[in-house]
Amino acid sequence: MAFVGDQLIGQVGHVTMRIAGAGRPGEVQLPIRGGSESFIAYGDEPIEAGAAVLVVGARPGRVVEVARLSG
Known part of the structure; x- marks a missing residue:
């Protein structure tokens, strides 16, 4: 079975809770299974709550790596 995070x-x-960058996580809401769910999120830079992000990596345990979407 594939790792769910890969999907x-x-x-x-x-972003629902600010991502501080530098290894300090925040929280994001992502569409999954017909709804949305919260995931712990890490980013290379600080990202404020409300910003749109793209998932660029996944780790075990409901943890994702994200990048800010420009626009």
């Missing part, structure tokens, strides 16, 4: 790569979500 999240490429998904667009929104």
